[in-house]
Amino acid sequence: PTESWALAALYSGKVFLWDYETEALAKSFEVSELPVRCAKFIVRKGWFVCASDDMKLRVFNYSTSEKVKEWEAHTDYIRTVEVHPTLPYVLSSSDDMSVKLWDWEKGFQNTQEFVGHAHYVMAVKLNPKDTNTFATASLDRTIKVWGLSSPTPHYSLEGHERGVNCVDYYPSGDKPYLLSGADDKTVKIWDYQTKTVVQSLDGHTHNVCSVMFHPKLPLIISASEDGTVRIWQSSTYRQESTLNYGMERAWALAATKESNKIAIGYDEGCVVVEFGNDDPIASMDGTGKVVFAKNNDIQTGTVKGIATDESADGEKLQIAVRDLGSTEIYPTSLSHNCNGRFIAVCGDGEFIIYTSQALRNKAFGSALDFVWSGRNTGDYAIRESISRIKIFSNFKEHKIVKPATASAEQLYGGHLLGVKGSDDAVLFYDWEGEFVRKIDVSPNAVYWSDSGEMCLIATDDAAYVLQHDVAGTAQALAMGKGDAEEGVDGSFELLFEINEKVTSGKWVGDCFLFTNSQGRLNYSVAGQIQTLVHLETSSGGATVHSILGYLAKEDRVYLVDKSMNITSYKIMLAMLQYQTAVVRGDFDAANELLPMIPETEYLVVARFLESQGFKEEALAVTTDDDHKFDLALELGQLELGLELMGNIPADESETTESQAKWKRLSDLALSQSKFDLAESAALACKDFSGLLLLYSSTANKAGLAKLAELANEGKKYNIAFLAYFLLGKVEDCISLLSSTNRLPEAAFFARTYHPSKVEDILSLWKTELSKTSTSAADALSTPQLNPDMFPDFDVALKVEQMFMSNRNMDVPAGKYLEAKGDLEMDLIALVKASGNGNGNGNGNGATQQVVEDVVPEPKVEEAAPVSPAVDEEKLAAEKLAAEKLAAEKLAAEKLAAEKLAAEQKAEEDRIAAEKKAEEDRIAAEKAAAEAAALEKKLAEEKEDEELADEFADDW
Numbered sequence: 001p002t003e004s005w006a007l008a009a010l011y012s013g014k015v016f017l018w019d020y021e022t023e024a025l026a027k028s029f030e031v032s033e034l035p036v037r038c039a040k041f042i043v044r045k046g047w048f049v050c051a052s053d054d055m056k057l058r059v060f061n062y063s064t065s066e067k068v069k070e071w072e073a074h075t076d077y078i079r080t081v082e083v084h085p086t087l088p089y090v091l092s093s094s095d096d097m098s099v100k101l102w103d104w105e106k107g108f109q110n111t112q113e114f115v116g117h118a119h120y121v122m123a124v125k126l127n128p129k130d131t132n133t134f135a136t137a138s139l140d141r142t143i144k145v146w147g148l149s150s151p152t153p154h155y156s157l158e159g160h161e162r163g164v165n166c167v168d169y170y171p172s173g174d175k176p177y178l179l180s181g182a183d184d185k186t187v188k189i190w191d192y193q194t195k196t197v198v199q200s201l202d203g204h205t206h207n208v209c210s211v212m213f214h215p216k217l218p219l220i221i222s223a224s225e226d227g228t229v230r231i232w233q234s235s236t237y238r239q240e241s242t243l244n245y246g247m248e249r250a251w252a253l254a255a256t257k258e259s260n261k262i263a264i265g266y267d268e269g270c271v272v273v274e275f276g277n278d279d280p281i282a283s284m285d286g287t288g289k290v291v292f293a294k295n296n297d298i299q300t301g302t303v304k305g306i307a308t309d310e311s312a313d314g315e316k317l318q319i320a321v322r323d324l325g326s327t328e329i330y331p332t333s334l335s336h337n338c339n340g341r342f343i344a345v346c347g348d349g350e351f352i353i354y355t356s357q358a359l360r361n362k363a364f365g366s367a368l369d370f371v372w373s374g375r376n377t378g379d380y381a382i383r384e385s386i387s388r389i390k391i392f393s394n395f396k397e398h399k400i401v402k403p404a405t406a407s408a409e410q411l412y413g414g415h416l417l418g419v420k421g422s423d424d425a426v427l428f429y430d431w432e433g434e435f436v437r438k439i440d441v442s443p444n445a446v447y448w449s450d451s452g453e454m455c456l457i458a459t460d461d462a463a464y465v466l467q468h469d470v471a472g473t474a475q476a477l478a479m480g481k482g483d484a485e486e487g488v489d490g491s492f493e494l495l496f497e498i499n500e501k502v503t504s505g506k507w508v509g510d511c512f513l514f515t516n517s518q519g520r521l522n523y524s525v526a527g528q529i530q531t532l533v534h535l536e537t538s539s540g541g542a543t544v545h546s547i548l549g550y551l552a553k554e555d556r557v558y559l560v561d562k563s564m565n566i567t568s569y570k571i572m573l574a575m576l577q578y579q580t581a582v583v584r585g586d587f588d589a590a591n592e593l594l595p596m597i598p599e600t601e602y603l604v605v606a607r608f609l610e611s612q613g614f615k616e617e618a619l620a621v622t623t624d625d626d627h628k629f630d631l632a633l634e635l636g637q638l639e640l641g642l643e644l645m646g647n648i649p650a651d652e653s654e655t656t657e658s659q660a661k662w663k664r665l666s667d668l669a670l671s672q673s674k675f676d677l678a679e680s681a682a683l684a685c686k687d688f689s690g691l692l693l694l695y696s697s698t699a700n701k702a703g704l705a706k707l708a709e710l711a712n713e714g715k716k717y718n719i720a721f722l723a724y725f726l727l728g729k730v731e732d733c734i735s736l737l738s739s740t741n742r743l744p745e746a747a748f749f750a751r752t753y754h755p756s757k758v759e760d761i762l763s764l765w766k767t768e769l770s771k772t773s774t775s776a777a778d779a780l781s782t783p784q785l786n787p788d789m790f791p792d793f794d795v796a797l798k799v800e801q802m803f804m805s806n807r808n809m810d811v812p813a814g815k816y817l818e819a820k821g822d823l824e825m826d827l828i829a830l831v832k833a834s835g836n837g838n839g840n841g842n843g844n845g846a847t848q849q850v851v852e853d854v855v856p857e858p859k860v861e862e863a864a865p866v867s868p869a870v871d872e873e874k875l876a877a878e879k880l881a882a883e884k885l886a887a888e889k890l891a892a893e894k895l896a897a898e899k900l901a902a903e904q905k906a907e908e909d910r911i912a913a914e915k916k917a918e919e920d921r922i923a924a925e926k927a928a929a930e931a932a933a934l935e936k937k938l939a940e941e942k943e944d945e946e947l948a949d950e951f952a953d954d955w
Contacts, residue, residue, distance in 0.1 A: 004538065006254070006263045007048055008270050009039040015050055017062060020263070020272040021538060029060055038080045042090075045104070049090055051078035057092060059108070069108050073100060082124045085131055089148070093121035099136055101148065114146050116153045123166045129173045135192075139163030143180055145192060159197050160184050165208060171215045171257075172295050174326065179220060181208030187222045189237070199237045203230055210253040216260060217275055218295065218330040223250035229264055231275075235330070245271055258563045280560045281331050284549035285340025290319070291356060292564060293331040293345070298324040298359055303558050304551065307568040314533065317566045324359040327352060337372045337380070344380070346370045351382065353395070363395050371413030373431050374448050381431075383411050389419065391433055399433035404485070412443065415452030415468070426457065428487070434477050437487035439466075449507035455492070456512055458502040465512070465524070466492045496527030504546040506557070511576040513550065513557055519543040521559070521569060523576070526583035528611065533569055535559070575601060579608055599623060606631075629661060633668055638677060641665050645684075659685040666690055679703070686710070688719040696726055699813070712736065728807040730754045734761065743768055753803075755796040758783055792828050799827045834885065 004021040013034055017027040034053035041048050042059070047068055049059050055078060059068040074094035082091040088105040099121055101112035119140035126134045133154070135145050141160050144153040162183035170177035177198065178190040187201040187208055206226035213220060213234060220232040229243040229250050248267035255262045260278040264271045282292035288304030301319035306312075332347040336356065343356045351370040353363040365382065373379030378394035386407040391399040405421030412418030416428040416436055424442040429435055439457065441464060447456040455466045473491040482488045498514075500522070505514035513523045519537035522529050535545050548558040548566065556568045574596040581590040597605060606622035609615070610631065619631040625644055632640040645665060648658055662685030669678035675694060682690040688711045695703035708723035717740055724732040730753040737746035743765040750757040762782045770777035781789040811819050 006270060006272060007039045007041060008265060009036040009050055011035040013052065015039050015048070015060075016270075018270060020261075027062065027065060029065065031058055032056070037078060040081050040083050042083050042104075049081050049083065051081050051092060053077050055094075057081070057090075057102070057108075059104070069104075071108060073102070073110075074098065076120075079120065079122050080124055082126055082134065084126060085128070087131070091124045091126070091134060093124045093136060095120040097121060097138075099124055099146070112148065112151060114151050114153070116144055116146075117142070119163065122164065125167050125169055127169050128171055129169070135167050135169065135178060137164035137167040137180055137182075139165075139183075141182070143167055143178065143190070155195065157190050157192070157195055159188060159190075160186070166210045168212045170213050172297070174296070177213075179211045179213055181211040181222055181224075183207040185224070187211055187220065187232075189220075201230075201232055201237060201239070203239055203242075204228065206249075209249070209251050212253045212255060212262075214260075214262070214275075215255055215257040216278075216295070219275065221253055221255075221262060223253050223264060225249040225251075227266075229253070243273065247271070276332070278562050280546060280562055280564050281334050282548060282560050282564065283334050283336045283343060284558060285336045285356070286549070286551075287340060288549075288551050288554075288558075289340065289356070290548065290558075290560075290566065291324070291334060291336070291343050292560075293327070293334050294564070296326045296328075296330055298327055298331075298334075298345070298354075300324050300356075303548075303566060303568065304554070307554070307556055313569050314567050317568060319566060324354075327354075327359075333370075335370075335372060337377060338374055339377055341377060344370050344372065353380075363392075369411040371411045371417070373417075374414040374450075374452065375431070379431055381411060381413070381417050383408055389417075391417065391431060393431070401429060401433045403427055403429075404435070404438075412446035414446060414448030415455070415470075416448075418443070418446045428491075430473075430477060432477075435482060435484065435487050436473055436477070437491045438485075439492065445502070445505075447505045447507060447512070449510065454507060454510055454512075456498075456502070456505060456507075458505070461499075461501055463498040463500065463502045463514075465495045465498065465527070467495050468492055498524055498527075498529065500529075503543050506547045506550050508550050508552070508571075508573065508576055510580045513547060513571070515543050515545055515547060515559070517543055519545070521545075521557070523571070525576070525579045528579075528583065528608075530608070532571060536561075572597060572601065575604065578605065582609065582612055582614070594621075603627060633664055636668065636672070638665070638669055638672065638674060641668070642677065642681075645681075653684075661685075663687050663690070670694065686714060688714065688716045692719055692722060695723075699810075701727060708732070731757070738764060741768070751790075751796075753800075755783075755793060755800050758790075792832070795828050795831050799831060802827075 004019055005026060006018045006020050008016045008018060010016060013030070013032040013036055015029040015031050015036055016025060017029075018024070019026045031050055032052040032054050036050050036052045039048055039050035046061055046063050047059050048062050049057060051057055051073070055072055055074050055076065056070060057073040057078065058070045060066065061068055073092055074096050076095035078092055078094045080093050084090070088103055090102045090104065090108070091099060092102065093099045097115065097117045097119065099114040100110050101114070102108045103111045114136075117136065117138040117140050119138050121136050121138050123137040124134055132148050133145060134148070135143055137143050141158065141163055143157040143164055145155055145157075146153050157178070160180065160182040164180050164182045166181045168179040170179070176191055176193045178192050179187065180190065181187050185202070185204045185206060185208060187204075189198040189201075190196070191198050201220070201222070204222065204224040204226055206224050208222055208224050210223040211221070218234045219240070220234050220237075221229060222232070223229045227244055227246070227248060227250060230239060231241040231243070232239050243264070245266065247269050250264055250266050252265035253262060260275045262273055262275070264273065280292065282290060284290045284303070289300060289302050291298065291300045293299075299321050301321040303317055303319060306317050306319065327345050329345065329347045329350050329352065331345045334343060334345050336343055341356060342353050342362060344351055344353050346367070349366055349368065351365060351367045352361060354361060367382035367384060369383035371381050373381070376393070379392065381389060381391045383389050386409070387402055389401040389403060389408060389411070390397055391401060403419045403421065405419070405423055405425070405427060407422035408419050409422055410420040412420070412426070416430055419427045419429065420443060421427060425438055425440045426443050426446070427435065428437050428439070441457055441459055443457045443459055445458045447458070448454070452470050453468055455468050457464045457466065469491055473488050476482055476488045476491070501517040502514045503517055505512055511523055511525050513521070515521055515535065518541065519535045521532045521535055523532060535543060538544055544561045545559040545567075548560050550557045550571070552573045555570055555572045557571050558566060558568045560566050574593055578590050578593040578597060581587070581593060594605070602621050602623045606618040606624075606627060609618035609621060615631055615634055619628060619635065622628050622631065625647065629641055629644045632644065642665065645661060652658055662681045666678050666681035666685065666687055667690070669675075669681060670690065675698060679691065679694060682694065688707060691703070691707050694700070695707055704723045704727050708720045708727070711717070711720035711723060717736060721733055721736055724736065730749070734746050734750050734754055734757055737743070737749060738761065743761065747758065747761045747765055750761050759782055762780060766777045766780050769780070783790045783793050787793065
């Protein structure tokens, strides 16, 4: 099972499916109006089966909530059901004193009935080691063992004084034990081969309703109507703990083989409890040999040579496992020594050292903690108590250390011996017991590199990578320079911090591989973290994998999950060494390592180089055109970028990605003033905004004309409008606004730039507006019907004609200073001032001369050659008219200047007057305030004199 679900059968007639990780109700099933006494998963079918007091069994699909089957199974209440682990069978027991076998491949047909009990059959349990046999518990005070093929029991176990409510089998094959709980308040362990009681457990004060051997831990668990759940050690039968959650009677227990959790069903709810941690108990040596523990059994296998290609990444490895034997203690941890020749098994406050090949006992003893040295074969340390640590050399006691802390809480092995203190610090000692250094951080784990020069301290929320001066520390200790309180100064130096919770890790050279709490497999090179893969997580998002080890010859890291499944991922040692060399700045070593990396991995190398800021080197290494293009643009290499764009297949040239690349190329070319390349790239990606900027900045009229057409076709009407406007094509601007139903804007634009079109546009606007509001349409004025609403309209028409005849003239940029004053010229006012603003004619020569003065001179190269036949009198007349117009213009400007000066003088006088008035007001207020103060002072003095006179009279 992969879901964190608990199935609860309720007295209300419902079945609840709880997610115990999120503590939320996943699904609810309305089963019956009567109590549901039992429910079990049928995982391989995606079903669950439940039994209710209407004597029916029901099967539901828990994914779709569909009811698969419902039938009447017994003639009295059904007490429990049991699902066969491999065959399509369901067993049910009932108060009708029978057990029935149902086959779902035959439509849940009853294929066998088992009769033999003389009272209610309260429980049925299949034997996990022999699934053809099962045991039943009955209120007739007996336990019976049956075979699936026989309707009669093989034998009975008698020993309880009252009715038996529950039964369970021992999960491993080394003990032929049965467990039972009864109304006589006892729990009994039976040897079903000798048919005798091995042990009777007393402690409950009411009926025992449910019992179980935990499938992973050496525990017996019992639940009772006294409201308690009691935990017993399955080897010593000593009671370890009692759980009481105050939820009335405890009725049911359930566990999974994959975790240390159990579910408890009470009158008032359901509780899920986890015992200890469920981290896998396994260790791998440097050759790929894995040793792991399942309960008390020690097994071994090898991962060497199993995963040989990348297709094996993340896949479960099929390892040939063989039994090494069993250990006398229940393992809570297992670890190899530095060369893999020995393994240490710890648990129950004891440790045993075995040879890793044959599991022969080498040493043993009592210890709260056990750690190996990272250097010598037989060196290790144990924590005897919170104040006493023993160091062993070559399996013999060597030194006793009393750490300088109030309480030694944990040991960490490796190049130095680490002791976690109660003061949130870790103390490091060498393996001779000499104090090296105290680090003020509370660790969860300490990881050492093989050289002993790198050390990572993992905490609850971060990890700290330290550099250890091996030679300097050894020399200082040899010369007696270590301080008793501070240790050896300079022995450690903080290199960098990893802001992630490290759950497991392994040094490979100076590179650290680790899994974090979010389920990612990462590695760190000099503080640069790279994510290799996102691993599967629990439903709560927590990691379920731990790093077993790394095989350099296979370039693979091996991980194990909580279900003891081993997976692997390819991580090239040459890649790690290359990245380490780059971070250190040793490019000679990096260049020597690069040929050892396959070209298929060059993209990874290039991205790493880029992250380190070595973009030119990354460009030389990368094999991916997209990455090469990105780097070329970042380095400003336009030609390479253009070459790469030319390699794009024709069928991919119109994709969004290709368009974005052309846009980036165009922007870069524009920034480098390479306008031809910028134009071609912008055209390729249809960057109309960029083209508008380019063409308008370079006065490219042909380009603007082409852009207007392209933008119009591409429905980029804003760009098209601006292009037409810059070209002076006001007719096209109005046409564009009209075609896009922007008639109000078209009308106002025409009034300003093309008055002759106003009547036509207003007619269109009226027609369109009348569709929604007739009154609004009628309110619109037109020059023809309402000439008074359009002042100077006839003058505007004349100016329009002048504009049309001269709009193709160009003004060179070099004449901007001369022409800039004409930008704000009021043509209407000038035409009116020239005396030609009346009437509705097309204008005379004088008016034409005004416009010629206003409009900039045409380019010399575009001017028409003067004909020698021009009449001299006409030229003289035109000259005289021009001089007259210039004089009138000068007089008008002078008059305007004098008017402006007069207005400025009047404004200055007004401001001066206001300022003087304000000063007078302030002076008056000040004088009044002073007078009031003086009057008040005189009054007070007079009052004081009167009081003095009265006092004198009284005296």
